[in-house]
Amino acid sequence: MDVAWLSIIADEWPARRKAIEDWLCDTNFTPNGEALTRLAR
Numbered sequence: 001m002d003v004a005w006l007s008i009i010a011d012e013w014p015a016r017r018k019a020i021e022d023w024l025c026d027t028n029f030t031p032n033g034e035a036l037t038r039l040a041r
Contacts, residue, residue, distance in 0.1 A: 008016050022028070023039045030036065 019039065023035070023037065028036050
């Protein structure tokens with residue numbers, strides 16, 4: 001069995017949420033649906 005546990009603590013959430021929202025913005029994607037920037041920061 002292969003298991004991975006991932007978490008975000010409450011204090012980290014506002015910055016993570018902003019990064020995810022910015023990454024999901026329409027202007028971050030090409031007409032073909034390819035992301036222009038990486039989500040990892």
